[in-house]
Amino acid sequence: MNSISANLNLMIKACEKASKIIIRDFGELENLQVSKKGPKDFVTKTDKKVEKILIEELAKSKKNYSFITEETGKILNRNKDIFWIIDPIDGTTNFLHGIPHFAISIALQINEEIVIGLVFDPIKNEIFYAEKNNGSFFNNNRVRVSNKSNLDDCLFATNNDGIKSIYPKINLRNSGCAALDLAYVGCGRLDGYFHNNINLWDIAAGKIIIEEAGGKVNKINDFKINKIDIRAGNPNIYEKMLKKLNKF
Numbered sequence: 084m085n086s087i088s089a090n091l092n093l094m095i096k097a098c099e100k101a102s103k104i105i106i107r108d109f110g111e112l113e114n115l116q117v118s119k120k121g122p123k124d125f126v127t128k129t130d131k132k133v134e135k136i137l138i139e140e141l142a143k144s145k146k147n148y149s150f151i152t153e154e155t156g157k158i159l160n161r162n163k164d165i166f167w168i169i170d171p172i173d174g175t176t177n178f179l180h181g182i183p184h185f186a187i188s189i190a191l192q193i194n195e196e197i198v199i200g201l202v203f204d205p206i207k208n209e210i211f212y213a214e215k216n217n218g219s220f221f222n223n224n225r226v227r228v229s230n231k232s233n234l235d236d237c238l239f240a241t242n243n244d245g246i247k248s249i250y251p252k253i254n255l256r257n258s259g260c261a262a263l264d265l266a267y268v269g270c271g272r273l274d275g276y277f278h279n280n281i282n283l284w285d286i287a288a289g290k291i292i293i294e295e296a297g298g299k300v301n302k303i304n305d306f307k308i309n310k311i312d313i314r315a316g317n318p319n320i321y322e323k324m325l326k327k328l329n330k331f
Contacts (some may be wrong), residue, residue, distance in 0.1 A: 087217075088199070091214055097136070104139070126172075133172060134154045134169060139186070147161035148217055149162060166191070168197075177259045185263075187201075187202070188203075199291065202266040211288075218296070218297065225268060226296050227270075228296045229273075231320060235254075237320055239276065245278060248322045268315055268316065271317075280310050282311070286311065289315075
């Protein structure tokens with residue numbers, strides 16, 4: 084096991100605690116899929132419960148850090164230049180339909196720079212994390228982005244708009260979970276990722292995971308936090324990918 088900072092350790096512990104709720108509620112969903120009322124309200128409640136646990140756990144030893152969260156927005160505390168950026172369940176539509184592909188995403192941003200990222204997939208029990216200048220890890224093993232340089236050999240992830248704009252020029256997937264898509268680029272399962280008008284909490288953790296794994300990500304600070312156009316990939320195909328995306 085590599086040595087990790089106190090902050091990353093805190094993030095991992097918070098995720099482990101919150102994931103118990105997610106796993107339990109995901110198991111309950113099967114009963115709700117067939118009920119008239121349907122699972123939508125239930126999933127919103129899960130989202131809020133998970134966010135509450137994450138905020139409580141992170142605030143226990145870091146009382147002054149501020150938050151940017153999907154459910155609540157900005158929560159300003161004494162440290163207004165240090166933010167936990169939280170997406171309690173990225174991939175809620177998958178969750179809602181009983182598809183086991185979603186994740187908790189937490190990042191730590193200091194002075195507008197993301198310094199730690201964590202993406203935790205509770206169902207597959209896969210954890211991806213990175214700290215600035217300390218590399219990227221998947222289940223405690225060091226990872227790198229893929230080494231492919233021919234676009235035809237690559238697999239990319241995006242959303243519906245991305246697929247419409249660039250299909251069939253490159254091999255594409257739309258998995259419904261940006262945090263995992265980015266984590267997968269970081270460990271070489273995917274080769275690149277692009278998406279327009281995405282939220283900071285969907286991509287903050289994934290950004291540093293890719294960069295620390297040797298990948299390239301465009302400057303996300305140039306955008307509003309809920310309208311980010313993100314481009315990410317291994318360094319061999321990054322520029323080629325951008326050329327393909329010139330009209331997206």
